[in-house]
Amino acid sequence: MIKAGDQRWHEVFERDRGHCRYCGCDLLATFEHYYFAEVDHLLPPTAADRDELKNIVLACRACNGRLSRAHRLGHITFEARKAYLREEHLSIKTREMYERYIKRRSTEWAN
Helix, strand or coil: CCCCCHHHHHHHHHHCCCECCCCCCECCCCHHHHHCCEEEECCCCCCCCCCCHHHEEEECHHHHHHCCCCCCCCCCCHHHHHHHHCCHHHCHHHHHHHHHHHHHHHCHHHC
16 A cells, blocks of 8 residues: 555545545544545556545545555546445455354354
8 A cells, every 4th residue: 555645645635524435434433434544546656646636535444455456457537446346246255244243243242
């Protein structure tokens, strides 16, 4: 993960009003949300203007982490990257594990 400089990070945070541009997560909901807020570079590392404000969006760690392959797949616009995150195959296993843990918490872990 490549980090934007502090000033740029705060510019992006303010412009996007503290919400992940992909899922809408309120990154001011808790200190932990804020602490783990990230910026997503829309352009690949080789692009000369990738650090310009228009090429960076605020993202929660979950969304930004899932976008790690997006550049290699050619997703270099905000719209393409957002659509990529909504592809079901990316979240089916995660959803299944989540539901499994919820069930275990209410049964096995209830003690």
